[in-house]
Amino acid sequence: MTSEEIAKLCGVSRATVSRVINNSPNVKEETRQKILAIIKEKDYVPIASARRLAGIDSNIIGLFVLDINISESTTRVSKSAYFSQLVNLIIDQANNFGFQVLVSIITSEKQLTEIRNLFISRTIFSAIFIGAFNEESQLDDNIILEYPTIIIDRQSKSAEEKPNRLVINLDNFEGAYNATQFLIKSGHTRIGHISGDLRKLSGIERYKGYKKALEDAKLCFDRKLVREGNFLEDSGYQLAYEILEENITAIFCANDVMAISAIKAIKEKGLSVPEDISVIGFDNTAIGNYIMPALTTVDAPLEYIAQTCIESLKYFCKNKHFKEKEIRIKTNLIIRESTKEA
Amino acid sequence: MTSEEIAKLCGVSRATVSRVINNSPNVKEETRQKILAIIKEKDYVPIASARRLAGIDSNIIGLFVLDINISESTTRVSKSAYFSQLVNLIIDQANNFGFQVLVSIITSEKQLTEIRNLFISRTIFSAIFIGAFNEESQLDDNIILEYPTIIIDRQSKSAEEKPNRLVINLDNFEGAYNATQFLIKSGHTRIGHISGDLRKLSGIERYKGYKKALEDAKLCFDRKLVREGNFLEDSGYQLAYEILEENITAIFCANDVMAISAIKAIKEKGLSVPEDISVIGFDNTAIGNYIMPALTTVDAPLEYIAQTCIESLKYFCKNKHFKEKEIRIKTNLIIRESTKEA
DNA sequence: TATATAGATGAACGCGCGTACAATTTGAAT
DNA sequence: ATTCAAATTGTACGCGCGTTCATCTATATA
Numbered sequence: 001m002t003s004e005e006i007a008k009l010c011g012v013s014r015a016t017v018s019r020v021i022n023n024s025p026n027v028k029e030e031t032r033q034k035i036l037a038i039i040k041e042k043d044y045v046p047i048a049s050a051r052r053l054a055g056i057d058s059n060i061i062g063l064f065v066l067d068i069n070i071s072e073s074t075t076r077v078s079k080s081a082y083f084s085q086l087v088n089l090i091i092d093q094a095n096n097f098g099f100q101v102l103v104s105i106i107t108s109e110k111q112l113t114e115i116r117n118l119f120i121s122r123t124i125f126s127a128i129f130i131g132a133f134n135e136e137s138q139l140d141d142n143i144i145l146e147y148p149t150i151i152i153d154r155q156s157k158s159a160e161e162k163p164n165r166l167v168i169n170l171d172n173f174e175g176a177y178n179a180t181q182f183l184i185k186s187g188h189t190r191i192g193h194i195s196g197d198l199r200k201l202s203g204i205e206r207y208k209g210y211k212k213a214l215e216d217a218k219l220c221f222d223r224k225l226v227r228e229g230n231f232l233e234d235s236g237y238q239l240a241y242e243i244l245e246e247n248i249t250a251i252f253c254a255n256d257v258m259a260i261s262a263i264k265a266i267k268e269k270g271l272s273v274p275e276d277i278s279v280i281g282f283d284n285t286a287i288g289n290y291i292m293p294a295l296t297t298v299d300a301p302l303e304y305i306a307q308t309c310i311e312s313l314k315y316f317c318k319n320k321h322f323k324e325k326e327i328r329i330k331t332n333l334i335i336r337e338s339t340k341e342a
Numbered sequence: 343m344t345s346e347e348i349a350k351l352c353g354v355s356r357a358t359v360s361r362v363i364n365n366s367p368n369v370k371e372e373t374r375q376k377i378l379a380i381i382k383e384k385d386y387v388p389i390a391s392a393r394r395l396a397g398i399d400s401n402i403i404g405l406f407v408l409d410i411n412i413s414e415s416t417t418r419v420s421k422s423a424y425f426s427q428l429v430n431l432i433i434d435q436a437n438n439f440g441f442q443v444l445v446s447i448i449t450s451e452k453q454l455t456e457i458r459n460l461f462i463s464r465t466i467f468s469a470i471f472i473g474a475f476n477e478e479s480q481l482d483d484n485i486i487l488e489y490p491t492i493i494i495d496r497q498s499k500s501a502e503e504k505p506n507r508l509v510i511n512l513d514n515f516e517g518a519y520n521a522t523q524f525l526i527k528s529g530h531t532r533i534g535h536i537s538g539d540l541r542k543l544s545g546i547e548r549y550k551g552y553k554k555a556l557e558d559a560k561l562c563f564d565r566k567l568v569r570e571g572n573f574l575e576d577s578g579y580q581l582a583y584e585i586l587e588e589n590i591t592a593i594f595c596a597n598d599v600m601a602i603s604a605i606k607a608i609k610e611k612g613l614s615v616p617e618d619i620s621v622i623g624f625d626n627t628a629i630g631n632y633i634m635p636a637l638t639t640v641d642a643p644l645e646y647i648a649q650t651c652i653e654s655l656k657y658f659c660k661n662k663h664f665k666e667k668e669i670r671i672k673t674n675l676i677i678r679e680s681t682k683e684a
Numbered sequence: 685t686a687t688a689t690a691g692a693t694g695a696a697c698g699c700g701c702g703t704a705c706a707a708t709t710t711g712a713a714t
Numbered sequence: 715a716t717t718c719a720a721a722t723t724g725t726a727c728g729c730g731c732g733t734t735c736a737t738c739t740a741t742a743t744a
Contacts (some may be wrong), residue, residue, distance in 0.1 A: 001671075002729095002730055002731085013694045014732095015732085018731065021732095022733095024733095028692060036427075038455065043458075045458075046730075048391070048394075048730085049392070049394035049729090050391070050729075050731045050732090051730080051731060053389070053700065053732095054732040055699070055733085056732075067710085084429075087445075090491070091446060092447055095447070095453070100400065101444065101446070103443055104437055104443070104622075105430060105433055121387050122391060123402075212582075212703070220663035231630065233632040257628075261629075261632035264633055267634040268634065286575055290599075290603035291611065292605065292606040302412050344699095344700055345700070346700075354723075354724085355724045356702095356724090357702085357725080363701095363722090364703095366703095369722075370721080372722085379704060391699090392699075395729045395730065395731090396700080456693095482711080621692075622705095687742100688741105688744090689742080689743095690739105690742095691741090692740090693737080693738075693739090694720090694735105695736080695737090696733100697732105697733090699731090701725100701728105701729090702728095704726095706724080706729105706734080707722105707723080707725085708723070709723085711721090712720100713738085713739075714716080714718100714719095
């Protein structure tokens, strides 16, 4: 079924059918209704590639989960509940606004080329990157810079030179600061930190927030109380064992998954949470509320992030530029049962 | 950059450039090399829509997570770790084979129309559905039936009439049967079951496997020991409270998430796992190994499912039909610490 | 009634590419 | 040198649609 055939059935020219489809005002209402009826009856949908070729932009957003293995033991972002959830929410929002979403998990530098190709071939008109490493990489490829791009969880170094780029970040620093401060106010003085991947902005900032809170409270920051993890189950579990040797009474973990597995390690050592050790996570993953004890954590409003992404993109489509260059999203401490006065 | 420009730069016609791009053998090797060099130098990538229009099929697979709310409290498939993981793995496999994946979460019947449109507009050439309800629905739309479609977790009623359809299912029945049998062999006689959504094949079959194992062991099946859940945290938690009233010593949960939250409920009641109550989950989610106690569960080999999906699709592309109509994937019982002799 | 004007429609071109078919070149055999 | 088949390359059309510009129709004004 083509617009040509629809036109014939309606006794009009293809141009008029096209006008109806593209909401041109210059069509007599009567004609419009007749054409719409036939279109509906015949289940006609324009061939997307033909529209694209004729100049209509793609409505597909590329959503790329950066999961590049620098070393063997690097974070597998794509496996974390946090990112899965965010991906889902972005897709949902996008669909609501009539966008489609093409998702790809980038595990090697080589695949970055494929992203370029998706742009050049006009398959996608925009890209959202999540889980990006902090370092500059081929993401700054000139080709990619031509198109509207949103980056989540990555520092913006020279935003002013990149008009088509929007950086959206959780206020990881503040979230970590508040979590740590909460522990301090509860009377804890020896507070450990199991960090995330320190090549990622979220890992770095949560670490910094933890450190700053200690310093502001005049508590001595002790490097030995910090262990570098990678946001995954195993590192939370292993590092909790190590950190428990340091005579601490609380641990701030850089995400829920590590917090949950840290709790397991703590229990295995014969200690209990929160009686002996308080534990705080980050992300407010669904399961956190359903473990024993329920996890105190920092809520990352993923839905709001997703919404912000798509609305910003919508804005870009209209105005050919983003409204802001950088957006910082506030977190919210959720106090449950894994923490207690010292 | 167009093939026309490349042709000009190479001093050949556009046809020859096109031949090189599409691996036609009828090009002199010397010419081919020269053209390839220029293509690489100029970063030329053909406009996808132009190729499509000229008859080359899309390489985009539509991956649809069916998450239709029939009632208010219906499962949100898209939120479960199980499906997120499966989605990730399918994307990965697809990318390996040169396919792209467009993901969409279908939350209303209305959106099914959009799937049709994606086909009709030739945006996607194939679809994979996961989390499908057991009932027949618009999925059997004639349009959709024209294209290669894979359905995961749904009964195939009349496969013979649907040549372009492949059904891939976990052997949920056997997995549940083995899990239950394991509990029986461990000496448990009053074994409860927190089921999944019983409108889904996985929910139904896991329930049936549980029941059959009891019957085969001459243990009396008691409907009161079964509670219908929906695969989500909350139902595992709530229903565990209920089911504990029935004087049981073990619970088989239809997935890990419910098992984990059931454990919380059990502990809150002052009982311990596995000393008082043994708990088995299903899925072998990552976190299951990092809770206390580590969860005994049924492993669903998601990676293998993903692989099977994409290989089947690859086969279809070559032969214009699927090799099989239905594939059943074996599970594997993983015994950890949440179960114990009665 | 003649004329101007806004409103509605149609004809035709171009978007970039694949490919059938025609044209040309090459190389070997005579 | 001539011939012919095979290898290689070019020409030209069609894929389905958006849109400009020209054309036509209906209405209002003089």
